[in-house]
Amino acid sequence: MTVVASPSELSRRKRPYWTMARRDSLAGYVFVAPQAIGIAVFVLVPLLLVFWYSLHEWNVLAQTFRFKGLENYHRLLSDPGLPEVLIATAIFSIFLVVFNMSLALLLAVLLNQKLRGITVFRTLFFSPVVVSLVAWTIVWSFLLQNNGGLNGILDHFGIEGPNWLRHPTTAMIAVVVVQVFKNVGLNMILFLAALQGVPKELYEAARVDGIPAFRQFRRITLPMISPTVMLTSIITIVGSLQVFAQIAVLTQGGPGMSTTVLVYYLYQQAFEFHNFGYGATLSILLFVIVAALTFLQWQMRKRIVFYEN
């Protein structure tokens, strides 16, 4: 007679508490813990603190910290300077994103050739990314001064250059261009990697089928690298909204308010005018704008991005 343990008997047998499944899940939590703690301490807590501060009037010099409810938010809605700041921010971001992404893609396509010494050029265009931001901007501020390097060069050709950083239009162009030249290499490298991930047989098939080069780019290359376009556009848009040091070094938000973007305005309110409460309110506004734009892009990804699976 064969003896078979009944299910109830089996379950009565003693099983150790640390089963394999429990050990695996503990290991999982342990692996995730450093990152989770890091995010909590350095992202979530500050975010909540900023929101808390935004409900207060906080003057560091006077050492006042008073709960004001939504008063700062009312001030936000009636701030006469804010529309100008938002318009400057929008102009800066739109021009920066369009200029940065199209230049990065153009460079990536040009540098995606198999030519002798091409890596020299790739390195050259990427190198500003690793240069110190402030050093980069200070050098450009010398170049862009009224009697600076750029106008010196123009002078050789008999052209009298404008005082770049002292006219509203040229100042905006200057901060956009300086920022694009600083960071275009990063997007370029990402695009370059994406371009090299497109199977070359697709282009060979297109050549045999007689598809003209421009259409190959539009109908094959762009859809194939669309996930990277998505990624770089999010990075670039978010980055463009956080630009501070360049503005601080080059224009200090001027002339007038023409280059006072949201982050610089926030800095002025908090650290120049010592309204930390209102500064915190402005950073909540910035957070909402960034979150909304990212959410919007994420929603659009299904229509514009092609994923293999």
Added chain:
Amino acid sequence: MAPVTFSNVKKSYGAVKVIHGVDIDIADGEFVVLVGPSGCGKSTLLRMLAGLETISDGEIAIGDLVVNDLEPKHRDIAMVFQNYALYPHMTVEENMGFSLLHRGASTAEIKERVDWAAGILGLAEYLGRRPGQLSGGQRQRVAMGRAIVRNPKVFLFDEPLSNLDAKLRVVMRGEIKALHQKLKTTTLYVTHDQVEAMTMADKIVVLNGGHIEQIGTPLDLYDNPVNQFVAAFIGSPSMNFIKGRVDGDHFVAGDARLPVPPGAAEGRDLVYGIRPEHFTLAADGGIEAEVVVVEPMGSETQVTMRIAGQNVFGTFRERVLALPGSRLTLNVDPADTHLFDAETGLRLPRDAV
């Protein structure tokens, strides 16, 4: 449809020569297979015809038109790639119609051509899918559909079946051949698989190291290989080779004596060639062979044996029940044997044998 001619075609990458003067005539509507081991230059030849590689020397003509300096799109060819090269972001329909769209065809024309191709290839119900949603065989068919919608003068296939599993390969082999019989378009097909070459080709070109070893019909290559390379490459399992010398009407290898046709060249090192199926079991008084491994296949039995210390392989219709280490006696018809020069590898002509 058009004939294709390769005249003394050469290819080198810098100082490295990879194709050393190749001549091939492909008749209008013929199905020609380029076969050879990897690195023999077969894909390079195909890509030179497609216009994806430049031609270092010599001439390639499609019909009367020398295509050396023509862009691929002006050669009126269509190509099926090894990994299919389907556009992953387009549907099956868009993939097949893409080339027509850029040749100024109307939407109705494109639809008609795509539907026609999809009908032939059994893809009608998959037109709305993307390649990622298809099986390997279906993707292969889409790649073929993309080639046939244009009705080109020449089809080029670059190892189209090597990404498929063995069973599907057999099915697709049949489909490609059936497609060719229906369309009768001149076809150049590259493979490293001699079974594909044998089963599909009107004419096989055996390439090795950038040289042509032999051109001929499948059975001609099988029965009359010009050298040891072709003899070994064509046929599966491969031809057996035994080293030795001719003595009178026998080939002597160690203590074994194998029959040869009378009048064979005596007194120099030769290689005796015999295909596995040309061994027959003898009742008595044949060639002695020691059994090494017996592999029953059901329809036949494959036996690895040793004759004169050299491994040989035999396939028998009978069910051989011999145990390893036991002895078999074999017969060979002298007419089925080949003799190769041990030094040059060339087969000795029949009349000189």
